[in-house]
Amino acid sequence: MQLAKSFEQAACMIVLLATQQPTIPLTADVIHERIGGSATYIRKIIRKLVVAELVTSTSGNNGGVHLARSPEEISITDVVTAIEGPLQSFPDHGYFDQVFKDVEPVADEGTKVVNAIFAQADQLWLTFLSQQKIATLIKELLAVQEIPVLDWTNQSDDKMMQLNQLLTRMRTD
Amino acid sequence: MQLAKSFEQAACMIVLLATQQPTIPLTADVIHERIGGSATYIRKIIRKLVVAELVTSTSGNNGGVHLARSPEEISITDVVTAIEGPLQSFPDHGYFDQVFKDVEPVADEGTKVVNAIFAQADQLWLTFLSQQKIATLIKELLAVQEIPVLDWTNQSDDKMMQLNQLLTRMRTD
DNA sequence: GCGTTTTTACTCGGATACTAACTGTCCGAGTGCTTTCGG
DNA sequence: CCGAAAGCACTCGGACAGTTAGTATCCGAGTAAAAACGC
Structure with a gap:
């Protein structure tokens, strides 16, 4: 008895979106580049999260997805039921x-x-x-006190280095 | 996320065997007649229970299956892991x-x-x-204080009536 | 009558299909921002 | 300069194909008790 593989991907998306600058929505393509796997299937998973009202999607140019509420208010159970339905x-x-x-x-x-x-x-x-809220999960995951916010859209190596520096700085504080 | 259908059948078998006279083992065919479904698949499920050492099977004439230990010592977890493996x-x-x-x-x-x-x-x-032990499950199931023991091999209507009478007698005690 | 062989009634375990749920792909349609164009 | 039309970059959502885990079937082989057999 196991959760679907898509659940793991969905959880990753939520984490990704939680660390994303709220002003800039993430495109399905950007999410796919980070998570990997099937690009088109990623969209189906996003769709489920939209239906479950965990994320909101905006159409048109400069559109994309962003979290519907703060990571403190999203629990793992929310993600599970969004993907799998009632247990x-x-x-x-x-x-x-x-x-x-x-x-x-x-x-x-x-x-x-x-x-x-x-x-x-x-x-x-x-x-x-x-x-178990997404917020605490991320803090444990990255070993920091506060959730770092960055722009995953910008894929330059510089940004990645900036994140690394940001993280180590946050940890030493 | 759901347990396999075969788990439900396996659980039924354990219950069946728990109410069976320990001296008379149950044939795969008899079990199948009670539970229904696919006769050959029932055997595969039995096999899993044997491997997990929940039941013991004896070959040859007058062979069959019987519980390896008392219903008090078999938990639902035991049956789950027997069928599904470690969770x-x-x-x-x-x-x-x-x-x-x-x-x-x-x-x-x-x-x-x-x-x-x-x-x-x-x-x-x-x-x-x-x-949650099988023993308590059966007692709740049949609404009795002690587990009734009978011979499921004997399929006559008389036996079924005897069970019904036995049950009502046990309940009124 | 007693030991040996055959029959019988089961289980064992692998090879092989079938099935449904999950995963992945494709395509036409909709939406909203941006640019272009005409007056 | 301003409003309408065209273009663009995305999402939406359903139809369809592939894959895998679970379900189901089949068959040859092994095992032990009971019956049949021979002396």
């Missing part, structure tokens, strides 16, 4: 009811019991991940 | 490292952080389900 780990095909179908007093209580158990387990998983 | 909900394709590949001081710490978070969430899920 239900137990695949209910009614086999339990089938087995005990002629045991009359039990009727179709079978799956209900099992479903309830898994619903609890799922809830534990979800609530834990809902406490 | 790792985060699909680690290294995208995070890819994004920050030229941010030198971070190096390949990216996936480690994310992996750690999901490992915690998974652990919560697993430990909760490891506390």
Whole structure:
């Protein structure tokens, strides 16, 4: 049981967008250059994030995507449900009811019991991940106190060096 | 993100075997008649349970499968890992490292952080389900204090009526 | 009657198709900024 | 100088193709109990 590969890519996008200057939206192409993989599929993933209202996209020239709310208000659970839909780990095909179908007093209580158990387990998983915000994730990731903001659109090596310098400066503070 | 359909079937088998007279092993065919679905695939699932040492199978005439240990000592987690293997909900394709590949001081710490978070969430899920034993599940399922034992091999309607009577008697006690 | 062979009823485990979900591609259409053009 | 038209750079969203994990089938081989057989 594993999340889809696209979830990992989606999470990367959110992180990317969180460190992007809010004034400059990111193009699907720029995102793709950073994350790699299939350029067209990246768009499909972006679309899911738009539908889930985690990011906003603007059409036309100089368009692109940017976060819909601050990284402090986006949890990992948000990203998971955006990509995968509501979580239900137990695949209910009614086999339990089938087995005990002629045991009359039990009727179709079978799956209900099992479903309830898994619903609890799922809830534990979800609530834990809902406490993990993108903001704290990035801070851990880059080992800094505050989220650095830069412009990923500018791809020159200089910018990359600037980020490195920025990071080390932030860490030593 | 969902468990495989075969997990549900596997769980049913364990329940079935738990209520089976320990002296009489169950044939793959008998199990199939109760659970339904594909007869040959049922065998593959049984095989997984055997490899995971949840059930034991004996070859030859009058052979079949029976539980390897008591239902009190089998947890839902055991069944999950028997069918799905070790749980790792985060699909680690290294995208995070890819994004920050030229941010030198971070190096390949990216996936480690994310992996750690999901490992915690998974652990919560697993430990909760490891506390849910098959024995208690069955008791809830059938609304009885003790697990009823019968012979599923005998398929006559009489036996089914006997079970129903047995259950109502156990409940009123 | 007793040991050996055959039959029978199972499991074992690999090779092979089928299927659905996920992944990836393609293309026509829409949107808004920018530029061009005519008066 | 100003408004309308054309061009451009993007996104939108659906239709379609490829890939992979899970599902399902088939078949030859192995194993142990029971039945049949021979002396």
